[in-house]
Amino acid sequence: MTTVSSTTSTTTTTTAASSGYTALTSSGSGTGIDYSTLIEAKVNARLTKADRIDAKITTNEAKITAYTDLQDLLQTVNDSLDGLRNRTTSTGASNNLFGQxxxxxxxxxxxxxxxxxxxxxxxxxxxxxxxxTKHKISGDGTGSKTDALGYSGSFTLQAADGTAVSIDMDSDDSLTDLRDAINAQKSTSGVTASIVQVSDSSYQLILTANNTGEEILLTDGGDGVLSSLGLTDGDGAVKNELVAAQDxxxxxxxxxxxxxxxxxxxxxxxxxxxxxxxxxxxxxxxxxxxDLSSIKTAITDFVDAYNAYRDFVVSQQSTTSSGTASDDATLFADTLLRQITQSVSSALNTSITADDGTVLSMASLGITFDSSNNLELDEDTLNSILSTDIDAVKQLLGLNMTSSSSQMSLLRYESSQSSLSFTLDIERGEDGTLSSASVGGDSSLFTVSGNRIIGAEGTAYAGIVLVYTGSSGSVDVDFSQGLADKLFSAIDSAADDYDSDLATAIDDLEAQDTTLQSRSDDIRTKAETYRSTLTAYYARLEAAAETAALLLQQLTYSEDDDD
Known part of the structure; x- marks a missing residue:
């Protein structure tokens, strides 16, 4: 008798739930293929693209952070410059230090x-x-402020600028009760009562007018209460005047x-x-x-704010010993940063020719560049020009308008022109209202509304609103944009929260990240679906191979039995 022994080969399938896919391992009787490694290789090949997208998102996020930091630093510079621009609130500034x-x-x-x-x-x-001084009178001393005074009756009192009120007393009222009754009507009478402890056994009622220069007026109701209290004498006059009322x-x-x-x-x-x-x-x-102190503080704040901005710019240009960008130089060789730096530098180099022909620049304020291109301030120079020629400081830093007519004033200036000179030919109609304002015979450059002369859109005068209260005639108008005003405009264009180059760049990167994140998520979702499909597919192959192996074993054993 022949004994047949049969060995059954098994295939084990393990599900790794935490990683979201099924890993297959097989015994030597199956295909012998490491399906888990094979699946991972195929899935990771697809995930590589998502990894590249995620890296791009990380790069964008770092750039957004750097742009935001740059934006904050530039806005701090503008905060210091705002009051130095010689603009009113109607012309775009929150305050004007030259007007303070x-x-x-x-x-x-x-x-x-x-x-x-x-x-x-x-x-x-x-x-x-x-x-x-405030009129102040007192009554006679009493032994207690809480014991009954024993006076019954009424009186009226008021300060000269108040209204007469009636005070009623009962015999069981104390000095404290009287004080409280007077104070209950002090806003009407204009008189306030208090109690002063003169000694352990002496208290005095004090009446004080609420306002200076106003005399306290007292009228007894006929019961002699005021005299009993010591507020008036026998003739009804004030008995104890502590402080006379005076203007x-x-x-x-x-x-x-x-x-x-x-x-x-x-x-x-x-x-x-x-x-x-x-x-x-x-x-x-x-x-x-x-207010020279406020102007000096603003200029000092500007130097500090600019240097903080400058330190940031330098950090973004730093390199390693091999000449490559440092790890924290996120904006290394960034086009927008270079553009902003050039714009700021150009505005800083603004110079103005004063009325006397003197050329004014940043150095006139005692501000110069040090060896690192940071700003440094010579306070002696600044103090000197502030105390001797504040008009020169205003002309150097701010927006300045001069007019040949004292009846011409500036209401709004949002022009992109840094300097502008023109002659307005103004006509008033028979009804007294402005009918036209022209430059060189062209009346389309300005429109008129009431006393306002408004620069037309699309012209060099757009953003200018003038107010004119004079008669028909010609008026010469000159605008010059000083260093602080020009620098503020350049920074505002670059760093405003909503409408600037940096705001646009940040918005674009955030929108790009949203799109990239969606693509990355889609790739990863599809990769997981692909993992499940492969797992199921290879599981079927392994099962078919296992079935074939078992069949082959059975056939082999059958042939051995036949022998």
Missing amino acids: RTAYIGDDDVFSATVDDDTELGTYSVVVQQVA AIVEIDGVTITRSSNTITDALDGVTLNLYSASPDTAISMEVST
Whole structure:
């Protein structure tokens, strides 16, 4: 008897759920092929393209970050320049430092002053002869502020600028009750009550006018309450006056004025005086001047902001020892960065010829380039030109308009022209309104609306709006764009949040990344589908091979049995 032993070969299929595909391994009785490695090779060949796309996205993200950093640095430069452009809010600036005023006072312990923007400059002699005071009176002392006073009746009180109120007292009312009753109506009467503890057994009621220069008026209701409290004497007059009510008296350039308040807003146009103490024998000089400190601070801030921007630019141009771009030089050889750098450099080199023929430049402010092309500031030079020729500083830095007519003013300037000179021939109709404004006989260059003369779109005068209140005639107009204004415009064009070269570049890269990410995701999804298809296909091949191997074994064993 012959014994037949049979060995059964098996194929094992393992699913790796975490990696999203099925790996196949086979015994020696199958095909012997490593399907797992084969599948991975085929799938990875397709994923390579997605990996290249992902690398491009990473590169774009780094560039977006660098562009955003550059944008922030440039906007910081513009923040420092904005107030130096000699523009009003209507012509595009948030403030105009050349229009800001301050008061330089010989002795600010006597008085101080605040000055409105664009107030006329001037020097004044001020003598504070008397400051305004609040009327203050007291009652007689009482032994307790909480015990009943024993007075019944009523009285009225008011400050001269208030309204009379009635105060009613009962015999069981204390000094505290009386104070509270008066204060309940202090906004109407203009009088405030308080209690002062003079000693352990003495308290006094104090009445104070809310405003300076206003006398407290008291009228007894017929019950003698005011006299009992010690507020009035037998004749009804104030008994204990602590501080008399008085007005402020100030002499300005020899003219004496009297006001009820120590805050005087109407003596000098645009100037508010705040009086602190009287100095009747001392004339104090007050100079209303341009706020030079704010201008100096802005210029100093500009130098710091520019140098931070410059450091960033240098870092983007750094190389390794082999001459290749450094790892952090994301914008190495970047065309947009080069364009912005050239534009900024060109604006920095702006020079202006002053009315006296002097050529003004950045160096006139004490600003020069050091050996690293960073800016450095000589404060002595800056202080000198600020204190001696502020008009030259304004002309060098800001937008300047001169006109042959004092009745011509600038309302808006959004022109791309850095300098512009023209003569306007202006006509008024019989009804008094502007009928036309022409240059060289061409009336299409400007339109008129009310008193406004508006530069026509598509012309060199687009973005200019003038206001003219004069009569028919010719007016010469000249514009010049100074260093700060020109640099601001160049940076704004490059770095504005919404409408600039950098904003466009960032938007384009973000849109590109969105498209690339979609393509990468699509490739990876299809690769996983391909993995599943291959796995199923090779599983069928392995199963067919296994079936064939088993059949071959059976045939072999059958032949052996036949023998």
